[in-house]
Amino acid sequence: MRIANVRVVSQVFFLLLFFACLYMATAPRISGFPTSIFLEADPLVAVAVTMATGQLYHIGATGLALGVILLVATMILGRIFCGWICPMGTLQHFVHWLGFSRTAKARLEGNAYRKWYWLKYVILIGFLVAAAFQILQIGLLDPIALISRSFTDAIFPVIDHGLRLLGLGGIAPSQTPVYAGAWFIGIVFAAFLLMSLVIPRFFCRALCPLGALMGVFSRFAVWRIHRDPGTCTGCNLCLKGCEGASDPHATLRLSECMVCMNCVEDCPHGSISFKFLPPQESAKPWPDLSGRRAVLAGLGGAILFPSVRRAGATVPLSGTPGWIRPPGSHPEADFLARCIKCDACIHSCPTNVLQPAGLEAGFEGLWTPILDMRVGYCDITCTLCGYVCPTGAIQRLTPDQRAGEAERPDGTDGPVQIGTASYDRGRCLPWAMDTPCVVCEEVCPTSPKAIWNKKETVVGRDGQERVMQRPYVDPKLCVGCGICEHECPIRGPAAIRVGSYIGTV
Amino acid sequence: MSEPVSRREALKRLGATGAAVAAVSGTALWLHGRRPRGAAPEPYALPSWAVAKPASAPDLVVARGSPAASLVTAALEEMGGIQRFVQPGDVVLIKPNAAFDRPAWQGSTTNPDVLRAMVAACMDAGAREVLVTDNPIHVPEGCFRKTGLGKAAEDGGGSVWLPRKADFGPVALPDTVLDGWEVFLEPLKRATKVIGIAPVKDHNLSRASMTLKNWYGLLGGPRNRLHQKLDETIATLAGMVKPTLSVLDGTRILIRNGPTGGSPDDVIDGNVLAMGTDGVALDAFGATLLELGVADLTYLQMAEQWGHGASDWMALDTREVTV
Numbered sequence: 050m051r052i053a054n055v056r057v058v059s060q061v062f063f064l065l066l067f068f069a070c071l072y073m074a075t076a077p078r079i080s081g082f083p084t085s086i087f088l089e090a091d092p093l094v095a096v097a098v099t100m101a102t103g104q105l106y107h108i109g110a111t112g113l114a115l116g117v118i119l120l121v122a123t124m125i126l127g128r129i130f131c132g133w134i135c136p137m138g139t140l141q142h143f144v145h146w147l148g149f150s151r152t153a154k155a156r157l158e159g160n161a162y163r164k165w166y167w168l169k170y171v172i173l174i175g176f177l178v179a180a181a182f183q184i185l186q187i188g189l190l191d192p193i194a195l196i197s198r199s200f201t202d203a204i205f206p207v208i209d210h211g212l213r214l215l216g217l218g219g220i221a222p223s224q225t226p227v228y229a230g231a232w233f234i235g236i237v238f239a240a241f242l243l244m245s246l247v248i249p250r251f252f253c254r255a256l257c258p259l260g261a262l263m264g265v266f267s268r269f270a271v272w273r274i275h276r277d278p279g280t281c282t283g284c285n286l287c288l289k290g291c292e293g294a295s296d297p298h299a300t301l302r303l304s305e306c307m308v309c310m311n312c313v314e315d316c317p318h319g320s321i322s323f324k325f326l327p328p329q330e331s332a333k334p335w336p337d338l339s340g341r342r343a344v345l346a347g348l349g350g351a352i353l354f355p356s357v358r359r360a361g362a363t364v365p366l367s368g369t370p371g372w373i374r375p376p377g378s379h380p381e382a383d384f385l386a387r388c389i390k391c392d393a394c395i396h397s398c399p400t401n402v403l404q405p406a407g408l409e410a411g412f413e414g415l416w417t418p419i420l421d422m423r424v425g426y427c428d429i430t431c432t433l434c435g436y437v438c439p440t441g442a443i444q445r446l447t448p449d450q451r452a453g454e455a456e457r458p459d460g461t462d463g464p465v466q467i468g469t470a471s472y473d474r475g476r477c478l479p480w481a482m483d484t485p486c487v488v489c490e491e492v493c494p495t496s497p498k499a500i501w502n503k504k505e506t507v508v509g510r511d512g513q514e515r516v517m518q519r520p521y522v523d524p525k526l527c528v529g530c531g532i533c534e535h536e537c538p539i540r541g542p543a544a545i546r547v548g549s550y551i552g553t554v
Numbered sequence: 555m556s557e558p559v560s561r562r563e564a565l566k567r568l569g570a571t572g573a574a575v576a577a578v579s580g581t582a583l584w585l586h587g588r589r590p591r592g593a594a595p596e597p598y599a600l601p602s603w604a605v606a607k608p609a610s611a612p613d614l615v616v617a618r619g620s621p622a623a624s625l626v627t628a629a630l631e632e633m634g635g636i637q638r639f640v641q642p643g644d645v646v647l648i649k650p651n652a653a654f655d656r657p658a659w660q661g662s663t664t665n666p667d668v669l670r671a672m673v674a675a676c677m678d679a680g681a682r683e684v685l686v687t688d689n690p691i692h693v694p695e696g697c698f699r700k701t702g703l704g705k706a707a708e709d710g711g712g713s714v715w716l717p718r719k720a721d722f723g724p725v726a727l728p729d730t731v732l733d734g735w736e737v738f739l740e741p742l743k744r745a746t747k748v749i750g751i752a753p754v755k756d757h758n759l760s761r762a763s764m765t766l767k768n769w770y771g772l773l774g775g776p777r778n779r780l781h782q783k784l785d786e787t788i789a790t791l792a793g794m795v796k797p798t799l800s801v802l803d804g805t806r807i808l809i810r811n812g813p814t815g816g817s818p819d820d821v822i823d824g825n826v827l828a829m830g831t832d833g834v835a836l837d838a839f840g841a842t843l844l845e846l847g848v849a850d851l852t853y854l855q856m857a858e859q860w861g862h863g864a865s866d867w868m869a870l871d872t873r874e875v876t877v
Contacts, residue, residue, distance in 0.1 A: 491759065491781070502758060538779040
């Protein structure tokens with residue numbers, strides 16, 4: 050079998066594995082499967098989260114420690130991940146295979162190295178310097194976070210809806226989920242894929258910070274592509290299928306080579322081989338990035354801290370944020386130092402309450418999970434979001450730990466509170482309109498219920514006395530699950546809403 | 555001057571134009587004035603699923619003891635056997651209370667052992683299929699999974715019907731609060747027999763949630779609004795659903811913090827199960843399990859006033875069995 054065909058088999062396998070992980074990562078299928086394995090094996094996630102938190106997060110044998118394995122593989126074999134494994138790379142590969150010109154001339158031009166491909170190194174340096182300041186934004190462009198988020202929020206609901214229309218039943222736990230701002234996430238993803246029709250693997254070559262990280266580490270590779278100048282006729286056909294635009298026809302750009310092996314197959318003279326310890330001078334080991342650009346990129350990352358964090362959007366100067374994070378989430382600043390916006394939690398959520406934030410959670414919080422109680426509610430026995438979180442931004446809890454019946458790793462006790470409900474007495478039926486209701490009390494899941502009623506005698510406009518059950522919240526019992534807000538019959542903003550007042554009372 | 559067209563060609567071309575004009579006009583004529591997609595269908599009047607009562611059969615049976623499944627068997631036998639209610643070929647719809655995504659021991663949902671026994675009894679009686687359904691408050695899939703009701707239904711030989719949007723349609727109930735309300739119609743349309751199995755639960759607003767409140771799970775639409783007239787709604791449900799058989803599952807009783815429960819302290823072992831065809835009588839009996847009387851249950855008084863049943867269950871032909 051040709052080595053390039055072996056590579057295609059590997060690409061298809063890992064793409065299907067990625068889809069399988071996505072398919073499994075939701076109730077009721079999830080139990081026991083390492084569904085976040087792609088995110089956990091992503092070295093950029095490992096490096097950036099470790100820089101932001103000072104800890105290489107792992108639980109047992111899983112977790113970000115897996116990323117180290119891929120990094121080591123890269124140091125031995127080069128960027129095999131990009132050419133053989135990465136689902137984002139494979140999809141782009143597929144798009145340009147489908148739609149890019151098949152003439153040799155167009156492909157030679159399309160696969161020529163362009164000097165602005167240094168951009169990805171700038172992005173990498175900027176993101177990593179920012180991460181050192183606890184501003185974790187790699188998720189915007191990390192390919193695994195990007196593809197995970199895009200499939201979760203934009204593509205998965207479309208597939209689910211289509212399957213239901215065809216009467217095949219959906220793949221989501223219940224109804225087709227809806228996600229705020231999914232259209233934008235989808236457009237960004239589609240744009241990245243479609244750019245492959247203009248320049249093959251545009252995203253990988255120009256933007257991908259994970260590719261850049263691996264590009265730096267591939268400098269140590271002991272096996273790599275080598276062109277034998279003695280037999281080479283200079284026909285340049287090796288460039289025809291070069292996925293990385295790494296100049297195999299000249300001095301190989303080692304940091305760009307994705308080890309796709311197309312050049313080995315395409316060389317009519319057998320001059321190119323994947324060789325153990327080839328001569329040093331047949332490749333350029335370092336990326337094509339000037340020192341000045343690197344310094345500027347670092348400065349760019351450094352100013353994110355004062356301009357984004359200190360500008361007050363992340364944690365408003367008034368105190369706690371105005372949005373609700375999933376159960377088990379670290380406090381906001383620590384959460385943001387871990388969340389990579391992969392939206393695995395959102396994908397796993399059985400009630401659709403988790404939504405990708407737009408700018409309402411600040412620039413830093415873009416596409417991080419927040420709860421919208423009008424869409425769903427947080428099932429107080431559910432801990433799936435923490436189970437799938439690859440970085441521990443949402444801590445992994447058992448249902449007992451969440452309920453406060455078992456000790457938690459962070460030492461907090463009692464049931465996990467994600468927020469506290471409070472009444473808007475100007476909108477609430479028994480409070481403002483002398484109309485019986487208290488659906489909120491009915492559905493309140495704690496025992497004893499956090500919502501309780503007081504019988505009050507009210508005198509109506511007609512002078513008639515009647516007894517009203519008026520609801521109150523006991524903030525010590527409320528866990529912030531939001532089912533009261535979800536079930537409140539008041540249209541528009543509910544008359545009971547969950548806010549982050551924890552610790553106020 | 556150009557050559558004039560031949561008659562043959564003129565006829566052909568005019569014919570083509572004519573056919574195209576006719577097709578477009580015909581389609582327009584056919585489509586015009588049709589009911590638009592998504593328009594509310596005609597309200598549907600639910601039939602009664604009640605069966606005739608043999609003279610010797612009791613109105614109400616109370617079975618005491620355990621295990622839960624034996625209570626079902628014993629009560630059915632005393633009622634005159636399942637054959638009184640289910641004939642070969644019937645499509646039986648069973649409506650347990652699966653409202654919450656909670657384990658059965660919490661007592662907020664129907665005991666799965668009771669459901670399993672009832673499904674199995676219907677299948678033994680020759681039912682063509684037994685459909686088990688509810689439109690719960692929590693996510694339906696999770697509810698049927700965590701309560702154990704989904705598995706119980708399948709163990710007994712039945713199948714779970716999860717609510718889909720297309721299953722709902724307006725019900726005809728003139729001069730009531732529910733007239734035109736969205737109801738979980740499709741399974742009801744398919745059923746030839748309907749059986750309700752309701753747990754006995756504390757409820758703050760209506761004081762109790764039993765067999766009549768159980769039919770609330772057949773409602774769709776913005777039903778959280780109905781809380782503003784909850785007693786009236788429950789009393790109306792007593793007239794909306796005329797079941798073949800109604801089961802009051804008091805094997806566990808949720809005595810406080812209802813209808814959700816959540817703590818072992820909220821539940822007691824009731825070890826009792828009642829069966830009958832009159833939901834008003836059953837709920838009146840059930841009230842005693844919660845240490846309530848008919849006077850405490852406004853909805854029950856309304857339902858009786860509207861002629862949907864008799865609350866004086868002791869005056870009926872009531873029989874007790876002990877397991």
